[in-house]
Amino acid sequence: MRVAMIGTGYVGLVSGACFADFGHVVTCIDKDPSKIERLERGEIPIFEPGLDDLVAANVREGRLFFTLDGAEAIRNADAVFIAVGTPTRRGDGHADLSYVHAAAEEIAGLIEGFTVIVTKSTVPVGTGDEVEAIIRKTNPQADFAVVSNPEFLREGAAIGDFKRPDRVVIGVDDIDSDTGSRAQKVMSELYRPLNLNESPLLFVGRRTSELIKYAANAFLAMKITFINEMADLCEAVGADVxxxxxxxxxxxxxxxxxxxxxxxxxxxxxxxxxxxxxxxxxxxxxxxxxxxxxxxxxxxxxxxxxxxxxxxxxxxxxxxxxxxxxxxxxxxxxxxxxxxxxxxxxxxxxxxxxxxxxxxxxxxxxxxxxxxxxxxxxxxxxxxxxxxxxxxxxxxxxxxxxxxxxxxxxxxxxxxxxxxxxxxxxxxxxxxxxxxxxxx
Structure with missing residues (x-):
């Protein structure tokens, strides 16, 4: 399948390289000229064990490409992934979705034929609805589905997490509709290589998928904070945490x-x-x-x-x-x-x-x-x-x-x-x- 990956940060680069290693043809797109130049020279802008060899191998095999101009890649793509940053917004703590919205606007004017737009970035509940609204407003005739596919990659172990995941969560709006069914087929084909590992593909509603990501991280953060408070208590009472x-x-x-x-x-x-x-x-x-x-x-x-x-x-x-x-x-x-x-x-x-x-x-x-x-x-x-x-x-x-x-x-x-x-x-x-x- 043909994949366009918007964003070559941690999530986009690791995901793009792994999809290419699955055998798909992947084009990674970024607005930063220096980053694209480095990637084209074989330089990896982040440190992640094994990523340099994975990128080099798939570039050599003609399955992984990098570009500043993603128009052609988006037009030809079966799936376009949005993997841009969602930093904390100054002043109120909400996620800053400006990069996500900008990516949606860019995609809207370029897609041809049925295309699955996949939100890989970590986004608040309801963001998929916003992305869909932007695309429909910009290109009312577009044939597409917006899907949520949150990442669960641990830095330092991201390649293993992508290729041997506990689960792959895929959120599709109107799962039983024709559009939802077509979107599920595309996503199932993208992740088909994981069938050998029997990694479960969990299809849920789009808002449910968006919340699963936040709930998972919040639960793990609570677990860390809990044991840290137990550590303080251990010091007070003479126990070993x-x-x-x-x-x-x-x-x-x-x-x-x-x-x-x-x-x-x-x-x-x-x-x-x-x-x-x-x-x-x-x-x-x-x-x-x-x-x-x-x-x-x-x-x-x-x-x-x-x-x-x-x-x-x-x-x-x-x-x-x-x-x-x-x-x-x-x-x-x-x-x-x-x-x-x-x-x-x-x-x-x-x-x-x-x-x-x-x-x-x-x-x-x-x-x-x-x-x-x-x-x-x-x-x-x-x-x-x-x-x-x-x-x-x-x-x-x-x-x-x-x-x-x-x-x-x-x-x-x-x-x-x-x-x-x-x-x-x-x-x-x-x-x-x-x-x-x-x-x-």
Whole structure:
């Protein structure tokens, strides 16, 4: 099948490359000339394990293309995907749909024959109705269907998530109508290669599909926030949050995933999606108090992490040097959006500390957002002369650091482990003053 993918950000590029690897012919479209030039040179603008090889292979096989002018690709497409950004709108917290609406207007004047327009971007309930209205107003004669197909890709594991998904959610308005039936056939054919993995295709109403995405992210955000609050309670009563998480996670009704205590969630999805869901619920007069509390607690938690450094030092951080290991919101990505480090570093600096840092992939972007942080070339360079080291992101290379070397390089051996990578007893035996999360 022929696919046009509008947007070459994280979702668009990964989805486009994976569809091409399924055997479809995919054209990825973007308005940014520098991004398209880089992609045509084989340079990947984001860090995602395996994506560079996947893109290169499908470009070489003639199944994946990149362009600034998507007119021809859209005209010839069986399905046009909208995979543009939906950032939080300034002032009110709602999702900014301006890019989605602009894409719909562009598509409307170009489609020929029956075309399925697929919203891949994360959008509030009712956005599919708005996209359909824009296209009908712009091109009343168009033969099309608007479908919701939310993504459930984890940064750092996106290719595996696309090719071996828990489920594929597809929202079609008027499922039993002729248009709905034709749309289902197109979507089923696009995802047919997943039949080998027996991945379920869940066909639902369009508004239901849009809400499923927000509900999933909000639930996972609540789960993270819950275990973080349990971690605080563990510290107060002398319990171990990792054992609590294991004890409840073995209950199949709860499950073990997203029960890792830490500095709070960040990234491209959870922060903006929880806020957008709260605003949508308020708009419809059905407030979501649990999600509202989740947002509030998570924001406060990230801001409070810097205080742990002073608590571990036993004094203020005024005049101290603090090393941050990890800056991105999670490992295996260069994504800095809403990363806890963006709260931790400024708070330390405001309290009078000098901050130096290292991240395997995120320092280029981090340097723009944290201009007062001194970026170093390695973890060992970052800890030289430090009064305290804060382990912020659980990159694999930080899991087995040469602790004896670290201790020699530091001014004093203090480690604040916000990801509970190391065992307190091991750190004590090596002469470190150590603080983890939720470990009594």
């Amino acid at each position: 990792q054992q609590v998480a294991r004890g409840i996670g073995l209950d199949k009704r709860i499950g073990s995933k997203f029960l890792h205590a830490g500095p709070g969630y960040g990234g491209s999805c959870f922060p903006k999606d929880t806020i957008a869901l709260v605003r949508t619920a308020q708009q419809y007069g059905a407030p979501t108090k649990l999600i509202e509390a989740t947002v509030e607690v998570n924001d406060a938690r990230k801001k409070a992490m810097a205080e742990r450094v002073a608590a571990t030092l036993g004094t203020s951080v005024q005049g101290k040097t603090v090393a941050l290991l990890g800056l991105t919101f999670k490992p295996n990505t260069d994504d800095m959006r809403d990363a806890p480090s963006l709260d931790i570093a400024p708070a330390l600096i405001a309290a009078g500390a000098k901050v130096q840092a290292f991240d395997p992939e995120g320092m280029h972007e981090a340097a723009k957002l944290l201009p007062d942080v001194e970026m170093k070339d390695s973890a060992y360079d970052a800890v030289v002369g430090a009064d305290a080291v804060v382990l912020v992101t659980e990159w694999d290379q930080f899991r087995a650091l040469d602790l004896d070397r670290i201790k020699l390089l530091m001014k004093q051996p203090v480690l604040v482990d916000l990801r509970n990578i190391y065992r307190p007893e091991d750190m004590k035996s090596r002469g470190f003053r150590y603080m983890g999360i939720g470990r009594g």
